[in-house]
């Protein structure tokens with residue numbers, strides 16, 4: 001078979017690129033090594049983790065908050081099997097959705113492992129061992145990422161696990177040790193803490209979610225601590241051992257003293273690595289840098305003409321919506337358009353409760369770059385809507401340029417922050433000033449009023465409700 005474009009990998013980068021290419025009239029094929037489409041995000045990432053976050057949040061509210069709302073129920077119990085079955089159902093429903101979209105856009109799907117024979121020929125190795133070969137004018141590499149795990153961590157998929165196994169546990173851990181208090185640690189640690197597990201975080205840096213604005217990490221830690229969790233910061237793990245029913249984590253502690261922690265499960269979430277294994281990139285001479293495929297900043301074309309790469313397999317944030325934007329960009333670039341992505345405005349969200357959401361630059365980044373800025377904050381506890389719902393933890397922080405008032409960064413921790421950040425992204429896309437946001441009418445009572453008030457605080461310190 002001969003295609004205009006072949007996409008290798010069906011995650012949010014790959015399947016979106018395939019749809020956009022097909023929309024633009026290209027004869028398109030997509031190759032996926034698993035027998036389901038959707039990649040990490042749909043099958044072992046964004047969607048199943050959010051399903052468990054939502055279920056565990058319901059349970060936590062039922063046990064901790066219903067009574068204060070005047071709702072009396074007998075002590076709720078977790079049916080983990082049902083919770084997992086529901087999560088599986090959510091994923092399957094969306095797998096069906098992607099199959100539908102492939103058919104609708106007349107994209108040919110190949111289930112099998114794709115690798116380069118040469119620049120225009122791809123081999124597909126199927127699960128039954130048979131092989132097929134297709135020809136293509138252009139290729140998009142969208143093979144995503146896998147969890148990083150170091151040899152001394154003795155990953156066994158049973159007690160020493162990554163996020164993939166943590167999404168399918170058959171029992172609630174008694175004591176879950178989480179290595180890395182980044183995004184996955186915060187989210188999946190929250191899931192099991194809400195379901196009753198003791199959770200201990202061991203983190204190399206000095207705070208949770210250390211790459212986000214420091215205020216966010218500090219506030220999130222307070223909220224996650226309320227779930228009964230423990231933290232070891234500035235602590236470097238040196239060994240993880242499966243002792244049978246128990247796991248032993250050894251580390252060098254903050255004060256230089258050795259630390260030993262025993263639990264029944266250990267979740268390792270210390271980042272992810274680009275996945276190019278078996279692609280045979282050497283056959284076409286594609287350049288990589290520390291495992292990532294090197295691409296042109298604007299076109300995402302590799303050093304080999306006609307071969308592009310997108311998503312987790314290239315530089316930048318490992319996020320589904322970033323991969324999607326890149327998929328669209330590449331398809332449009334191939335068809336002669338000149339699209340652009342503003343990477344500074346890719347939002348980042350942590351789906352804990354309260355949620356954390358950020359766009360633009362952090363206070364630490366502005367300081368490091370010597371950019372003069374002003375900051376305005378507004379706490380959720382001063383909001384009517386948050387008081388009514390009982391979700392009073394959190395704040396909005398707006399950073400604006402000291403002279404021009406242009407919004408440079410917005411950082412939110414609080415109920416519905418994940419959705420609230422869209423206003424900030426849109427405002428920044430249009431290069432709004434804090435004054436612009438502060439003079440925009442926001443419905444009352446809503447959580448969004450905190451954004452307006454933080455903008456008022458950033459412009460001459462004139463919030464109304466604090």
Ligand code: FAD
Nearest residue numbers: 009011013033039040041045046114144311312318319320
């Ligand atoms: P992937 O989704 O990794 O897809 C790559 C696909 O390529 C896979 O299906 C793989 O099987 C296939 N493949 C690889 N090699 C080959 C080959 N040689 N032949 C054929 N097929 C191949 N991001 C968010 O934005 N929001 C979230 O809430 C979020 N939650 C997450 C939760 C967890 C637990 C994890 C692990 C990740 C989460 N992410 C989230 C990150 C998100 O999943 C990734 O950024 C996103 O999936 C990257 O998309 P991609 O298309 O680049 O690659």
Ligand code: NAI
Nearest residue numbers: 180181182183184185203204205237269270271272318349
């Ligand atoms: P991460 O980069 O968010 O966090 C890893 C953490 O581990 C960091 O805080 C780091 O300091 C720490 N760490 C590294 N090595 C360590 C060591 N040896 N000992 C102790 N701590 C160590 O990576 P994470 O959580 O694994 O997630 C991977 C990727 O998946 C992220 O980059 C993120 O983009 C994506 N993701 C996104 C989500 C979202 O958008 N809501 C949810 C989950 C994952």
